[in-house]
Amino acid sequence: MTITTAGYDRQSVCRQHHEFSVKALEGTVPTESADSWFGYIATIDDGDDWTDPEVWVKANPSLDVTVKVDDLKRQIDEAKEMPAQQNAIRRLRLNEWTEQVTRWLDMGVWEEGGLPASTDWRIVKHDLEEVEQKLIGRECYGGLDLARVNDLSAFVLLFPPTLEDELGDLANKWIVLCRFWIPEDDILRRVRRDRVPYDVWRDQGFLIATPGNATDFAFVEKEILDLASRFDLRELSYDRTFAGEIVQHLQDEGLNLVQFGQGFLSMAAPTAELERLSVSRALWHGGHPVLRWNASNVAVRHDPAGNIKPDKERSTERIDGIVAICNALGRALARDVNAGRSVYETRGILML
Template sequence: MKANPSLSNPKIIRLKELTDLYEQKRYSKSSLINFITLNLNMFFANLDEVFIEEEILDRVWVNSHDEDSLLGEDCYLGFDLSSTRDITSVSLMFPPTDTNPKFRFKNFNIKTNNIKNRVRKNGFDLSPFIESGELVEVDSPTIDYDYIFDLISGLAERYNILKVGYDMWSAALLTPKLKNEGLMCEAVSQSVGGLSGATKYLEKIIYDEDVLIDNALNKWMFGNIRLYFDSNGNVKPMKNKKGCDTIDGVMAMLNCLSVYLKDINEDKLVF
């Protein structure tokens, strides 16, 4: 009763209603933690578990998308700029349509020519992703803003980008140029409140298998995520403190998903 005093009053909530709610929430990690926090009065800070298990991601991952089905389609773009000498990520999100009922994420990753960071601190080697083209190594020791601008401009010629979502941090050099190209850019708060809706929605469409995602490097980045929960059940991704490796690709996905959800007035939904 102490965990949920409302159980003492069946007019507020009955035990069966609580157990039914648990059954609905227990299949999604963030939803389960949200249930425990709000209904059992137990607070979680950081969980030392992956965000979404690889076997779940495997169900929605594809080697590539059918380019003919994407050409000229409406989409949202998100980017996440790295620190000056690491990986920057760009993501396109195509909402469901009558002919393509699933969300589709098309992902791009770019790194500087710092040879030392090809092999990460934990021994993970990025070289195979460079060879496959899933990670582009540009000829620059720091972020090549011109390359990223040209990449996004080229994507805007192929697809109908409705809006660009971005983290304000270090984007001051890039967003004015994108706006001059006619792209509508919107900053996405990286706070737990600002990312919670998109994080839960991304988890939902992955578990429901309502999405197709490309680029194997992004799958690796999912494994670097640990979740942070506040006392209100809001959630955001954070780097795994033990590995401290990049999650930029997932953050780029969340940035474009955030502006999409805001556009359809679903950014405040609770899942």
């Protein structure tokens, strides 16, 4: 006997048993096979609105006994604002088969938490620069995500919340500053191919173009060292893929670099935390257009335990800035634990 909820692997034995059970219940398999097989499937129907409380009982025959209505409503209400959680809720609570990879962030929520007073790029640029000046000397954590030689690379500085009045309304938020690089010679081809305004972002100062047809990591290294000289950079975490000599050079300059794994073990906690910060409007990004584009591209992958992490292969376009934030946030959270500080002091309670 096997009891389980729906899954996402449509090549699995579980899926095969599910499909056979459906056919047995429909009477479309030979009688001798069906007579030796018992299948019971409790799920919402195709076309049902998964947010409608009236349909929940279909997947939960003992609703309000083993599964409390109020608990299920809370979980579904949270999933409405957290797209990455929707597949898990629909699979584990409503017994729907889903895809493994889902779109992640609600961009309306993302913008509410971090946009300046205006969407005019000049004001966005001014506000980002103004906040950057106010943060000089403050504690921060770096995240580096380098691409192949001819693609987008990203570096972020992530500043934990502070109670200092100088930052005003931003004092209780996590603040992210970012830099992006791309090869100059490749920009116009990418604009035509990807229909992404790299050239506009370059001209506005949101994207740094390095000479030639490959990213010149000397420019990346110089910018990181300049930022490290102005801020209290505690750690710089990086994905070892494509990192190469730049890591050794930065270490030789005295920076504290930490390799950060890209699997579920390392990425699950910061990915979930970044999602929570976005939903709770506790992350300020200043409306940086390249970072916003990255955020809109992110798809996440689920593991069987419901953990999530960004999936570069399945995301629609580049997500380097978001991956860099996850790298930095992972180390920031780890330092809270290692320093004996409760993460609840900086991020509050995380509801799962």
